[in-house]
Amino acid sequence: MARWEPGARERLVVAAVDLFTEQGYDATTVAQIAERAGVTKSTFFRHFPDKRGLLVAGQETLSQLLTEGIAEAPASAGPLDAVAAGLERASSAMGAMNRELGPRLKAAVAASAELQERDALKIVSLAAAITTALVARGVPDATAALAGELGVLAFKRGYAEWSEGDRDGKDEFAQYALAALDELRAASASLG
Incomplete structure (x- = not known):
C-alpha cells in the first residue's frame, strides 16, 4: 500500500462514494474503502473517524x-x-x-x-x-x-x-x- 502518495484523503472519499454507489453504504467496510483507495486502514483513520465521516469531508x-x-x-x-x-x-x-x-x-x-x-x-x-x-x-x-x-x-x-x-x-x-x-x-x- 502506497501510504506516502499524496492525495490519500481525496482518494478515500472517491473510493467510498464509488463503493457506496456500487454495493450500498451498509455493505461497505472501512477495509474495502482503504483497499480501493490504495492506503492502509490506519491511514483511513488518520483522516476520518469512521465511514460516516466521509460524508462531511x-x-x-x-x-x-x-x-x-x-x-x-x-x-x-x-x-x-x-x-x-x-x-x-x-x-x-x-x-x-x-x-x-x-x-x-x-x-x-x-x-x-x-x-x-x-x-x-x-x-x-x-x-x-x-x-x-x-x-x-x-x-x-x-x-x-x-x-x-x-x-x-x-x-x-x-x-x-x-x-x-x-x-x-x-x-x-x-x-x-x-x-x-x-x-x-x-x-x-x-x-x-
Whole structure:
C-alpha cells in the first residue's frame, strides 16, 4: 500500500462514494474503502473517524469559507448580500472532484437512512454557521436565521444544478449558487 502518495484523503472519499454507489453504504467496510483507495486502514483513520465521516469531508472548510466571506462583506451589505459574499468565497473550495462526485454522492445518500441523517446534520451545521456569522454582523436573530436557511438552500440548489450540468463547461460553482440565491430572494419577496 502506497501510504506516502499524496492525495490519500481525496482518494478515500472517491473510493467510498464509488463503493457506496456500487454495493450500498451498509455493505461497505472501512477495509474495502482503504483497499480501493490504495492506503492502509490506519491511514483511513488518520483522516476520518469512521465511514460516516466521509460524508462531511470538507464541511469545516466550507463553513469557515462561508463565514469568512460573510464577515468580509462590505458593512453596507444587507444579510442576503453578505450570504452571497459567503457563497462566492465558499465556491473557491468547490473543484472538479466535487462536481464529479455530486451525482454519485446524491445517489448514495438517497439509498441510506444513516447517510440521510448525516447529510441533514451537515445542512443544519452550515445554516448555523451562516446564522452565527450574520448575527456577528449585527443582523437580528430571526433575520439571520432566515438568511442562513436561504443561504443553505441556495448552496444545495446551486450544487445540484452545477454537479449535474455540463461537465465540459468551465463554469464555476459560484454562478449557480448566486443564481439560486437570487431566485430565492425573488421568491421570498413574492410571499408578501
